[in-house]
Each structure stands twice: as structure tokens, then as C-alpha cells.
Amino acid sequence: MAPKVLVSDKLSDTAVQIFRDRGIDVDFRPDLGKDKAALAEVIDQYDGLAIRSATKVTAKLLDRATNLKVIGRAGIGTDNVDKDAASKKGVIVMNTPFGNMITTAEHAIAMMFAVARQIPEASASTHAGKWEKSRFMGVELTGKTLGVIGAGNIGGIVCDRARALKMKVMAYDPFLSEEKADQMGVQKVELDTLFAHADFLTLHVPYTEQTANILSRENIAKLKPGVRVINCARGGLVDEEALADALKSGHVAGAAFDVFQTEPATDSPLFNLPNVVVTPHLGAATTEAQENVALQVAEQMSDYLLTGAVTNALNMPSVTAKEAKIMTPWIKLSGHLGNFIGQMTDEPITAINILFDGSVSQMNLAALTAATVAGIMKKANPDTNMVSAPVIAKERGIQISTTKQDKSGAFDGYIKVTVVTEKRERSIAGTVFSDGKPRFIQIKGINIDAEIGAHMVYTTNEDVPGIIGLLGNTMGSHDVNIANFTLGRSEAKGEAIALLYVDEAIPPTALAALEDTGMFTQVKPLAFDV
DSSP, rough: OOOOEOOOOOOOHHHHHHHHHHHHHHEOOTTGGOOOHHHHHEEEEEEEEEEOOSOOOOOHHHHHOOOOOOEEEEOOTTTTBHHHHHHHOOOEEOOOOOTTTHHEEEEHHHHHHHHHHHHHHHHHHHHHOOOOOOOOOOOOOTEEEEEEESSSHHHHHHHHHHHHHOEEEEEEEEOOHHHHHHHHEEEOOHHHHHHHHEEEEOOOOOOOTTTTTOOOOHHHSOTTTEEEEEOOOOOOSHHHHHHHHHHHHSSSEEEEOOOOOSSSSSSTTTTOTTTTTEEESSSSSSSHHHHHHHHHHHHHHHHHHHHHOOBBBBSSSSSSSSHHHHHHHHHHHHHHHHHHHHOOSSSEEEEEEEEEGGGGGSSOOHHHHHHHHHHHHTTTOTTTTTTHHHHHHHHTTOEEEEEESSSSSSEEEEEEEEEESSSSSEEEEEEEOSSEEEOOOOOOOTTEEEEEOOOOEEEEEOOOHHHHHHHHHHHHHHTOOOEEEEESSSSTTTTEEEEEEEESOOOOOHHHHHHHTTTEEEEEEEEEEO
């Protein structure tokens, strides 16, 4: 029987035809996604679900989706899909991360022109029968300094277009190496330097804990007087109220926003201010981009349903069905190793070196490498997956190397990951025990045996008496229950490390209490998707 796919949002006729041409039974019901009850009634009939943003794939819907194998999102954002629930149900979630890069970058450039020349206001004035030529004095882009926060896929295209406009480009991106910056023809700078020199500032980063409110009231005050701010990335990156105040005072000369803290945005502090251009999240809204992502998702879903090939999956490694049973625990380990180093590393990474020892060296190393790199890159971009991570790393000039060797120690197989930055090298190793559970076995060359949990605390200190009690008492006094406690040291009275696996996220007060003791050289909370 042919696989059956439901298209519950608006996809192009060409994309729907791809399913049919590949021999898939497809139901094209583009308004069904808006009717939760009706969708829940029929979802159990389908192997695949192709959506845009209107369909909300909740845990409740997934409970009814007894035959569903794959969800394909035509676009990059998957906030409308409960990925955790999908993973538990064994449903693959795919997106199309590269289909709208050029479109979004072009929108940012268009918004920059619009705010530089006050085009929307001038157009409205002229439509109203006025001729206010002297009112709308603009500025040239040529020769101006563009500050780019985030020089990845979309930001990199913006940099390229801006250089063609004869702008000087400065970029802030913790994962951008000096070598890659030179290749792009941009100046890599710290955030405060960018704030002080940018005539135009554009944001191209995802919304994460690190980037939330990156243009805070404090940082907006650091901006060069007369700057113009463009945000076509994500809402929540900018304190809209603080920016509105800066626009009113004249410190900021203009702003162009396509995204907002709350969407749909029916109200914002930025609305109805002079020289503020606003659009309703149109970054990906071109005929070409919508067609590209629709065609891509149809091809990806067809490939998976017909051959088992997995592309651009957010919750599934790119491995064959035969490999999956053996490799799944090792893929999880690879992700955990990368995630550990990613969370521990704040400087730009120049190289990632991965050693595969023993039995694991005979597995699908491409998948394991991709899982490792994805784990490292997730700190900067939570949407990174096994397919996109190596591409992103390459674009940022990160060198990836792998080595495999025969069994060399006590473990049947293990993986060691080393990242190189301009300041240091950091390494971690792990293995999979016979029970199928991944474990950390070495950090910074210090042997350990650590179970991996969702919430952990990593500390370093001089090897002196009393540390175990200090850690236990501090956690206990802040009502934090320790599930597992692992210690290691380089030598007696040398450097020592501890990994605490705790039941829930550690409150900031507990971390501060540890730091205040003065006994630890580092206290770091860690989170893992287990």
C-alpha cells in the first residue's frame, strides 16, 4: 500500500504533485490545519503530515496520530510542533532550513534602504497629495559602517550584499573565526566595538538565552548616535520599549522591524513613530522562497517514506534503518559530548577534532560526526540539526577532522572530542556501556565515570579536603537533590573536577553560593537533552 500524506496548510500545486509523481497518496486540504478538531479526527489515517505555520502539532494531536511517521515543515521554524512529544512517539520532524535564506537577507537590505531614505513615510505623504521634499532628507549607504550581529547563513548573505553596496562591514559572531571573517571581507569585532561604530545595525541570530534582549536598554545606550537598527531575525532580541525611547530622544535615527516580541503584533512601542518601518514578518514571504521550501519538504518526506532516507531532521540522525539499532546510543553520546563542549566554550572555535576508538570506529562516522558538531553548535543556534551543523561549521571556517583507531584501552570503543579555539583546547571523552547508556569517561584528561542527566553542574577546584561536603551541603541547603555525584583529579593536590547530576535545573542562588565560597575556579550549570 502506498504511503499516505496529508497537506494541511497551503503548499504549491507543484509540491503536491511531487508527492503524486513519487507514488504517494496525498490529500491536499490546505484549510484543515486551522480546524483542530477536524484535523484530530482524520490524522490517524496518515503516514506523513506536511505543514507550514497554521497547523499546530500538539502532544494531544500526536496521541491521535497512530500511524504518523514524519512531519515536514515547509520553512525553518518549528515552534508549532511539539518536538519532544513527536520524538517520544517516534515521529520524525523535518524542516527546510536553507530555502529562504536569500529572501530573508534581501528583506533586511530592503528595510535598510527604506529606513535610510524614509521611503514608506515619503510614499504615504505623496499619496496624500503633499509634496514634502525637504522633510524627507535621507542618508546614503555607501561608505557607512554596517554592524552585523550574527554572520551565519542569512547574516553572511547580508554581509556580502552590503559589501557590494560599498559599505564597511563589522560582524559580531562568537563562532566566526578570523580566517573566515577575512574570507568574507568583514571585520570581526566585539559587541561593544560594533555598538560604538555602526551607522546601521542589523540582527541575524536565533532567539536563545544568550541572544535574548541582546539590544537591551543598556546596550542601546552604547549605540553610536544616529544609528539605524534593523531586525528581520526574531522578536525578543531587542527591548522595544527602550528602542522607542531612544528613537524619541533622537539617539537612534530610525528603525526597521519585521519581527516583534509578540506576534501577531497588533500593538508595539515602535508603532507610529517617525522613521520606523514595520512589516508583518515578511522575511520569507516571496514567491520563490515559498516555492523552494514547499518543493524541498515534498522531496524530503517522499524520500523518507519510500526509501528511509532522512534529511534535515530535527530529532532523528541521518542513518539507515540497519544502522539505527546499533548506532542510536552512540549518536546520543556524540550529541552529549558536543553539547558539553559547546556549553563550556565561549570563544570562537577554529577546529573540531574527533577520535573514534575501537568498535565505534567501524560505524557510520559521518552521522556520529554530524551529531557531535550539532551538539557543539546548538548553544549558538538551537535549531541546528545533524544535516545543517556541518554546513554551518564550514561556513564559519571551523575545520573538522576525524581519526579512527583500533581499540587502545579498557573500553571496547569510545569517542574523544577536542575543540580548538584561539585561546585553548578543550576535550571530553565518552563511551556507551553494555546497558546502552552513554557515559562521560574523561574531561580535560582526567578520568571519570559520569552518568549523563538533563541537569548537571560542573565544577573545578584545587584538590583539597572538604569539597565533597561543601558541594553536598550547598546543594542540600538550596533544596537541590543530587542523583549522581562524580569526582576526578589529575593528581593528589592537583586540579580536581566534579560532575553533579541533579533532579531539576539548579537555581541561580545555589550556583552563586558555590562561587561565593571561593573554593571553585569554575562553576558551570549544564543541560542535556536526554
